Amino acid sequence: MQIYLPIAEMSVNVFVILGLGGAVGFMSGLFGVGGGFLMTPLLIFLGVPPTVAVGTEANQIVASSVSGVLAHWRRGNVDVRMGLILTLGGFVGSTLGVYLFRWLRGLGQIDLVISLCYIVFLGIVGALMLVESIQALLASRRNGGAVAVRKKHQHGWMHGLPLKMRFRRSQLYISAIIPATIGLFVGILAALMGVGGGFIMVPAMIYLLGMPTSVVVGTSLFQIIFVTANATFLQSTMNHTVDVVLALLLLLGGVVGAQVGARFGVKLKGEQLRSLLALMVLGVCLKLLFDMVTVPNELFAVGTGGKH
Amino acid sequence: MRRLLLALSLLALCAPAPFVPAHAAEPLVADLSKHLVAITTGFAGTDVLLFGAIEEVDGGKTGDVVVVVRGPNRSETLRRKDRTAGIWINSGIAKVDNAPSFYQVASTRPLDQLAPPAILGRHQIGLDHLDLALRVKDGGADTAEYRKALIRLNQKKGLYGDKVLEIGMLSQRLFRTDVHFPANVPVGVYMVEVYLMVGGQVVSAQTTPLVVSKIGIGADVYDFAHQQAAAYGIIAIALAAFAGWLAAIVFKKA
Numbered sequence: 001m002q003i004y005l006p007i008a009e010m011s012v013n014v015f016v017i018l019g020l021g022g023a024v025g026f027m028s029g030l031f032g033v034g035g036g037f038l039m040t041p042l043l044i045f046l047g048v049p050p051t052v053a054v055g056t057e058a059n060q061i062v063a064s065s066v067s068g069v070l071a072h073w074r075r076g077n078v079d080v081r082m083g084l085i086l087t088l089g090g091f092v093g094s095t096l097g098v099y100l101f102r103w104l105r106g107l108g109q110i111d112l113v114i115s116l117c118y119i120v121f122l123g124i125v126g127a128l129m130l131v132e133s134i135q136a137l138l139a140s141r142r143n144g145g146a147v148a149v150r151k152k153h154q155h156g157w158m159h160g161l162p163l164k165m166r167f168r169r170s171q172l173y174i175s176a177i178i179p180a181t182i183g184l185f186v187g188i189l190a191a192l193m194g195v196g197g198g199f200i201m202v203p204a205m206i207y208l209l210g211m212p213t214s215v216v217v218g219t220s221l222f223q224i225i226f227v228t229a230n231a232t233f234l235q236s237t238m239n240h241t242v243d244v245v246l247a248l249l250l251l252l253g254g255v256v257g258a259q260v261g262a263r264f265g266v267k268l269k270g271e272q273l274r275s276l277l278a279l280m281v282l283g284v285c286l287k288l289l290f291d292m293v294t295v296p297n298e299l300f301a302v303g304t305g306g307k308h
Numbered sequence: 309m310r311r312l313l314l315a316l317s318l319l320a321l322c323a324p325a326p327f328v329p330a331h332a333a334e335p336l337v338a339d340l341s342k343h344l345v346a347i348t349t350g351f352a353g354t355d356v357l358l359f360g361a362i363e364e365v366d367g368g369k370t371g372d373v374v375v376v377v378r379g380p381n382r383s384e385t386l387r388r389k390d391r392t393a394g395i396w397i398n399s400g401i402a403k404v405d406n407a408p409s410f411y412q413v414a415s416t417r418p419l420d421q422l423a424p425p426a427i428l429g430r431h432q433i434g435l436d437h438l439d440l441a442l443r444v445k446d447g448g449a450d451t452a453e454y455r456k457a458l459i460r461l462n463q464k465k466g467l468y469g470d471k472v473l474e475i476g477m478l479s480q481r482l483f484r485t486d487v488h489f490p491a492n493v494p495v496g497v498y499m500v501e502v503y504l505m506v507g508g509q510v511v512s513a514q515t516t517p518l519v520v521s522k523i524g525i526g527a528d529v530y531d532f533a534h535q536q537a538a539a540y541g542i543i544a545i546a547l548a549a550f551a552g553w554l555a556a557i558v559f560k561k562a
Contacts, residue, residue: 002350002351002352003349004348004352005526006526006527006529010492011351011492062549062552063548063555066549066552066556067556067559070553070556070560108387112395112398229549232548233538233545234541235541236538236544237541242533242541245526247548248547248551251548251552259559292395293394293395295391295396296396298461300386300387300388300389300454300460301386301461302385302387302462303384
């Protein structure tokens, strides 16, 4: 069954989009990630214009993070104060990101920058996660199941910064500048890459802020709602690249897939999950890198200029 | 008797088209099976039938029919990738303001057998004779390469015809051809130009408009997204937030 997407201006098979939403939702339920980093490249691969893929994905992530955060909220795993500070930075960051997006689109280099961002950040995060999870797997084998306790992060110079705040749920007393800066940085990337940014935010919260892992995912999801909502709004008003029909189809498949994935996830060990996720992240990264260095089939590309 | 039948059928064919005066002296009459291609929610491309009839021109010769379907002109930007520091980056650019958004030619015979290039060029019949004003800013490729690329890319999207379509003739008088409009067809007012060619010259020509337009919910969504962008953005966010909340409630109970 074909359906015409009004903003993407193309006709797609409903079941392909539902299936795509379901498959990526399954992954995100399984691994506890947003899945934007998989969905955006896949949409582009299907022929959705990259600008529409990025804008629409921001809209879909609003839905998936709302549904995700509620479970964490009920268990009290959301540090609202930390989330708000991150959101503050994220708002500024995603606004800058959308402007940057528009500017790069005018220069004709938006596709390049999107690809480069994916390669760099997926490469770093994937490699770190793989090394860490393999070490954990080896350690658990050696210690007969006991997982090594991670040392609390030492802050050093970060403790000298002003505007100190107490984050009770995270058991931290740190300068608000640090989370605001992280929020800003991740916000820029989220707007540029069409992702929630959880895959950068979560490691940053653990390793840079030293937050306890129990509140990390809930707090990350909490701030992603607002950052992606801001990106959705700006992409709609500035670039007209949010396709609600596409977003609704994706999230319909996505919510079902995520529930199935989450049920599967409890059967697997954390280290196994993380190493699988790392391999997948690295796979996407290598595919994009490969596309960039090999001679393309078509050296020319056409884009319509005189549109609204 | 045959003549009468022909005239009657012509009248019937031409009745819905107000632009075509259906009197017998006209050497060429043509019309479309529909004058509106409606892009609805379920739109997956469509065919439009073009049909008509030609009269004998003096001396009893019958001519050839050429049909050009042309979408509204638009400006397009072409970019060419080149290898810089090991990766492929957009390095050259060309702009064109008068590229037809859709272009398809149908003919009873191969174009080069019909008329000399000068005639084809004057009426812009055939991809080789399209008048494209390309402004190239690129040290590595010339206008001809960009021109070829523009045509090739539009052919890949199904917007420019890969080849000249065949026009079927019935008893050397009636002609018909199907023109396919793919799902990604650009909206606007199209011009369907029908030429009657005899001895390398255009003896008669007729132009019929064809409107390609978004209709229904899809069109409303598009207009709303462009005219009330802020409200559209807020609704998009609210819809997503509601859907997410609903999903969480439904699956908590399950």
